[in-house]
Every structure is written in structure tokens, then in C-alpha cells.
Amino acid sequence: MAIFRKRNGKWQYRIYFYDEGGKRRERSRSNFTTKREAQMAAAKEESKLLNNTFVMDQSVRFDTFALEWLETFKRPHVKESTYDRISRTVKNHLIPQFGEYRLIDINRVMYQKWINEKVEVYSLGTVRSFHSTFSSILDHALLDMNLIEKNPAHRIRISKRDDTPDEDDDVLEFLEMDELNRLLAYLEATPHGKYKRSIQYLALFTLIARTGLRVGEALALEWEDIDLDAGTVRVNKTLSFGSKLELKVTKPKTKKANRTLRIDSQTKELMQRHRTSQKEVYLAYPNYKKPELPLVFHSPNGKWLRTSIVRDYLRDACKKSGVQHISPHVLRHSHAVHLLEAGADVKYVADRLGHADTKITMNIYLHVSKKIEHDAMELYEKRIGSLSEASIKMSKKLHSSN
Incomplete structure (x- = not known):
């Protein structure tokens, strides 16, 4: 339920609710010109609460949340070497860039600019690894903890450098x-x-x-x-x-x-x-x-x-x-x-x-099947040729006997 009051010529709303642990919480916002504006904003927040999309705690910083995610949701469930790789990504790349931001303050434009910068320095595979880790952290914040309304890492574009081959040219390397x-x-x-x-x-x-x-x-x-x-x-x-x-x-x-x-x-x-x-x-x-x-x-x-x-x-x-x-x-x-x-x-x-x-x-190795198919067809054509030659010889022999 929302409560409204006017202070210093501006309207404010307060919403009281209970979190999953049964603790009484409150959310407020002020500086609305009219009571109607405050009511509309409060109704929107209450709708989020009812639909389980209400941001429970707007003060959580990325560094605190990411480190907790590492220790609680990654370390016990992945191989040690995988944990070490993810931990290096979080501590050496993500936290230095986003650590001091509150989760709710990280937006898509900010993140896309960071990804664009990384593409110029690191390989495509490494940047995709950074992105996968960052997106997983914020998915957890969104889907499991209700700390953000949407994941800013969704629908991000990771473009190749000019000197990076296109996907069509990115074939499996091997030695003949x-x-x-x-x-x-x-x-x-x-x-x-x-x-x-x-x-x-x-x-x-x-x-x-x-x-x-x-x-x-x-x-x-x-x-x-x-x-x-x-x-x-x-x-x-x-x-x-x-x-x-x-x-x-x-x-x-x-x-x-x-x-x-x-x-x-x-x-x-x-x-x-x-x-x-x-x-x-x-x-x-x-x-x-x-x-x-x-x-x-x-x-x-x-x-x-x-x-x-x-x-x-x-x-x-x-x-x-x-x-x-x-x-x-x-x-x-x-x-x-x-x-x-x-x-x-x-x-x-x-x-x-x-x-x-x-x-x-x-x-x-899907593309290898094309080479195998080509080689197999060559063998088949040689086989057809051999059979055809044999048929011609047999035909000539029959004609000569007649």
C-alpha cells in the first residue's frame, strides 16, 4: 500500500512491503509536481512488486555482488580450473570497470562501449568469455535476486575487428x-x-x-x-x-x-x-x-x-x-x-x-564431411568409369563374336 504526502511543495510516495525473509521494507520517491504523478509512479512500482520484478535493494554494488556470486554459486559447482578462469575475468576485468557502480546504474550503452574497447585489444573468443561471465552475473541479479529490472548485457553486439576473418572464413584449422x-x-x-x-x-x-x-x-x-x-x-x-x-x-x-x-x-x-x-x-x-x-x-x-x-x-x-x-x-x-x-x-x-x-x-568437424563427400564422389566416379569401360569392352567382344 502506498502513502502520499506533500513536502516543500513536492509530492512523495512511500510503499511498504515484506521481502522473502519476512523483513518489512520500504521504498520511497519524491519531487513529483502533482499528486497524480506520484500516484502513477507508485502504481507502477506496486505492479512490479506483484509481478516479482520489484528491485528489492537498489544499493547493492557490482563488486560486492560479483564476489558473492563467485564464492556461492560458482566455486562449489564448477571444476577448479574453470573457477580460476572465471575468477580472473571477474577480478581483473569486470570489477576494475564496474565494481563501484550500483547494479541498477549499469546500463546497456555503458556496457556496449566497454565491449567495443575490449574487441580492439583482445581476441574474439576472450571478449565472448568476458561477456558470458558478466551476463551470467547480471542474470542472477535479475532472475534470482530481483536486484535489477533487466539485464543490460542482453542483445549486446560483439563486432569483429577489421583484421578478423568473417564467420564464413572462420574454418577449422588442421594439417593435411x-x-x-x-x-x-x-x-x-x-x-x-x-x-x-x-x-x-x-x-x-x-x-x-x-x-x-x-x-x-x-x-x-x-x-x-x-x-x-x-x-x-x-x-x-x-x-x-x-x-x-x-x-x-x-x-x-x-x-x-x-x-x-x-x-x-x-x-x-x-x-x-x-x-x-x-x-x-x-x-x-x-x-x-x-x-x-x-x-x-x-x-x-x-x-x-x-x-x-x-x-x-x-x-x-x-x-x-x-x-x-x-x-x-x-x-x-x-x-x-x-x-x-x-x-x-x-x-x-x-x-x-x-x-x-x-x-x-x-x-x-562438420565441414570435414564436405571434403569427405568430395573424395567419396571422386572414388565413385572412378568406379563408374571403370564399370563403363568394362561394359564397352564386353559389348565389343559380343559384337565381334556375332
């Missing part, structure tokens, strides 16, 4: 088999810097390209995870960054990511060579430290290899071998594409990659 072989041949023939006995990077990139491992999964491997007699690799952990950017081993990305993969005979032989080579490196180079854990791949200081180091090494190898510049993740894509082109079942490929659902595999 001859390109992959050229890259691996270069790594085989090129010693690893001053550690000439090491074949670590040849083994690492070959293993990813022949198994479809994620980079973090490969870098977390210990020798007990590789059964050289059976020719299998067990995946049960991954290397990732913590909240303070320190490296740490965590559980795999999904339940499906826990898997055991068979490796081909060539890769099996290479991993055996790498294990022998690794022991020789410890003896030949005193400053090349043996790690405390039996890591399959590690840096010269005996610590885990950082993905940035791996990425830079691969970029240099691509350049010197004449192969298009790729990231290590492209080797994973390449393995999936090669399997599909060889006729492997999508379910098998999804299981091998550790995808939670075959739909993910189908969506990512």
Missing part, C-alpha cells in the same frame, strides 16, 4: 597428412637447441597428432601413464593455470576425458626412444635436471613445461619447415580430421578426443 609428415620430419632431423640428444618435442608433437590429446593432458603425463608393452596412454589429469597463474595438475576437463587410448606402432616406438633419450640427456647435460615426478615431458629445470614454451617452439618449427603456422591444439584437430577422412566412426572419434557428446564432434 603430407604437411604433418613434413613438420615431424623436420623435428626428427633438427636437434633440440643445445640439448642435441633430446627428442622431447618430436615425441610431444607426434603424440598429440597421433592421439588427439589436449596439450594440457599431454604435459601432465607421467611415465606410469604410458604402457609401452600394451601400446596405450592413460589420460586422468591435465596441466592448467591456477588463480595465481601457477601451474598445477587437476582432473580432466570432463568425465569423458578420463580415457585410455591405443597408440600406433610408430608412435609406440618413438615414445620408447624418447624414454631412452631422456635418460641419456640427464647424464649428458648436468644442468638438465631430472624432475621429482616421472614426467614424460618437462623443462630443463625439472618443472612442468609451460604451454607458452610449447607454442613458441612449434611456431618456430612450422616456420623453418615451411608449414603453415599452427598452435599445438591444431594437431589435436588434425588427428580427428585424419580419422574421419579414413572412415572412422564419429562416436569413436568423440571417445578418443574425450568429448562429452558426439554432437560436439559433429559441430566442430
Whole structure:
């Protein structure tokens, strides 16, 4: 129920209500020229209250709310590495920009301008990640807590920079088999810097390209995870960054990511060579430290290899071998594409990659089916041609016999 009164020549309304916890609350607004204006505004607020769209507390700031959302609604329900990523977004990007604003004061124009600025600095994927986190926070404020009337992050446009390819041009990157072989041949023939006995990077990139491992999964491997007699690799952990950017081993990305993969005979032989080579490196180079854990791949200081180091090494190898510049993740894509082109079942490929659902595999590699269809049609046309030639020969033979 609203109460109206006139003070200093202006009209004011007060609305009293009870929140979900049974606490008596009040909302007031003044400076209306006429009582009619105050009544109309009060009726609008009461309607929001009845429809559960009434903003319960207009004083809540973004920083306070976002941090509570992180601890209460994210930390207990997501993987640690996912929480760390979201936490960095909130603390390093969203709070510095919006932290001092009340939730009700953040508007669409303000947010769109911020997104436009971020597009000029960060990759499209990173900006979309920022936007997803921000929108989730404000959806919670809107739908669950009644702290805002609408989410200003809805219907925001994230435009590409001029140097960003269009969606139609944004196709899956992978290496054709001859390109992959050229890259691996270069790594085989090129010693690893001053550690000439090491074949670590040849083994690492070959293993990813022949198994479809994620980079973090490969870098977390210990020798007990590789059964050289059976020719299998067990995946049960991954290397990732913590909240303070320190490296740490965590559980795999999904339940499906826990898997055991068979490796081909060539890769099996290479991993055996790498294990022998690794022991020789410890003896030949005193400053090349043996790690405390039996890591399959590690840096010269005996610590885990950082993905940035791996990425830079691969970029240099691509350049010197004449192969298009790729990231290590492209080797994973390449393995999936090669399997599909060889006729492997999508379910098998999804299981091998550790995808939670075959739909993910189908969506990512849908365009590969066009190439497979083209190749299949070429084979079919050759088959038709062969049959036609055989028919002509048979026809001539029959005519000659008559």
C-alpha cells in the first residue's frame, strides 16, 4: 500500500512491503509536481512488486555482488580450473570497470562501449568469455535476486575487428597428412637447441597428432601413464593455470576425458626412444635436471613445461619447415580430421578426443564431411568409369563374336 504526502511543495510516495525473509521494507520517491504523478509512479512500482520484478535493494554494488556470486554459486559447482578462469575475468576485468557502480546504474550503452574497447585489444573468443561471465552475473541479479529490472548485457553486439576473418572464413584449422609428415620430419632431423640428444618435442608433437590429446593432458603425463608393452596412454589429469597463474595438475576437463587410448606402432616406438633419450640427456647435460615426478615431458629445470614454451617452439618449427603456422591444439584437430577422412566412426572419434557428446564432434568437424563427400564422389566416379569401360569392352567382344 502506498502513502502520499506533500513536502516543500513536492509530492512523495512511500510503499511498504515484506521481502522473502519476512523483513518489512520500504521504498520511497519524491519531487513529483502533482499528486497524480506520484500516484502513477507508485502504481507502477506496486505492479512490479506483484509481478516479482520489484528491485528489492537498489544499493547493492557490482563488486560486492560479483564476489558473492563467485564464492556461492560458482566455486562449489564448477571444476577448479574453470573457477580460476572465471575468477580472473571477474577480478581483473569486470570489477576494475564496474565494481563501484550500483547494479541498477549499469546500463546497456555503458556496457556496449566497454565491449567495443575490449574487441580492439583482445581476441574474439576472450571478449565472448568476458561477456558470458558478466551476463551470467547480471542474470542472477535479475532472475534470482530481483536486484535489477533487466539485464543490460542482453542483445549486446560483439563486432569483429577489421583484421578478423568473417564467420564464413572462420574454418577449422588442421594439417593435411603430407604437411604433418613434413613438420615431424623436420623435428626428427633438427636437434633440440643445445640439448642435441633430446627428442622431447618430436615425441610431444607426434603424440598429440597421433592421439588427439589436449596439450594440457599431454604435459601432465607421467611415465606410469604410458604402457609401452600394451601400446596405450592413460589420460586422468591435465596441466592448467591456477588463480595465481601457477601451474598445477587437476582432473580432466570432463568425465569423458578420463580415457585410455591405443597408440600406433610408430608412435609406440618413438615414445620408447624418447624414454631412452631422456635418460641419456640427464647424464649428458648436468644442468638438465631430472624432475621429482616421472614426467614424460618437462623443462630443463625439472618443472612442468609451460604451454607458452610449447607454442613458441612449434611456431618456430612450422616456420623453418615451411608449414603453415599452427598452435599445438591444431594437431589435436588434425588427428580427428585424419580419422574421419579414413572412415572412422564419429562416436569413436568423440571417445578418443574425450568429448562429452558426439554432437560436439559433429559441430566442430562438420565441414570435414564436405571434403569427405568430395573424395567419396571422386572414388565413385572412378568406379563408374571403370564399370563403363568394362561394359564397352564386353559389348565389343559380343559384337565381334556375332
